[in-house]
Amino acid sequence: MTHIQSMLDTYPKDLGNLDKGKLAECIKACFECAQTCTACADACLSEDMVAELTKCIRTNLDCADICAATGNVLSRHTGYDANITRAMLDACRAACKACGDECSEHSSMHEHCRVCAESCRRCEQACSNLLASLG
Numbered sequence: 001m002t003h004i005q006s007m008l009d010t011y012p013k014d015l016g017n018l019d020k021g022k023l024a025e026c027i028k029a030c031f032e033c034a035q036t037c038t039a040c041a042d043a044c045l046s047e048d049m050v051a052e053l054t055k056c057i058r059t060n061l062d063c064a065d066i067c068a069a070t071g072n073v074l075s076r077h078t079g080y081d082a083n084i085t086r087a088m089l090d091a092c093r094a095a096c097k098a099c100g101d102e103c104s105e106h107s108s109m110h111e112h113c114r115v116c117a118e119s120c121r122r123c124e125q126a127c128s129n130l131l132a133s134l135g
Contacts, residue, residue, distance in 0.1 A: 004028055004075075011077055019133040022126075023074060029126035030071030030092060033119045037064035037099060040116035047110065056102050060116065063099035066092050067123060074130075082134060089127045096124035 005024045008015070015023075041060035044053040070092040073084065100120030107114035 002028065007075075013077065015077060016080070017133075017135065018077075019130070022130045022133050026089075026123075026126040026130040027071050027074045029119075029123040030067045030074065033096060033123035034064045034067040034071065036116050036119035037061070037067065040103065040112050043110070043112035053106065056106055056113065059099045059102045063095040063120065066095040070127070086131065086134060089131045093124050093127040093131075096120040096127070100124065 002024065004027050005020070008020045008024055037060040041057045041064070044050065044057045044060065047053055050057075070088045073088045097120070100117045103113040103117035103120065105113075107117055
């Protein structure tokens, strides 16, 4: 059991219709993707062809910020607003798709981009799964 799941299990109020398993997986995927995208942007900055990776770096950093914000919002439940949660999940999915697509274009040349694209795809799917469970 992860600390994320433990914290959800110890929350003193009912989480309503939220699927705790999907919620925990999405929070984990968001924070993992944020870290991976940050590291990928940093690795891109270390490449000799850094000028050609400007869009990738920008997309990585945007995705990292959006994933971190989404993970934070999903971690708070007091005064829960499903509309905000849906909007955050939609934004996170869009950022992860854009970043995954961009990193995939560089994945044959840069292993860090391949790893990042995979993380983005996992997070995109976790957001979709949680959104679907919200109804």
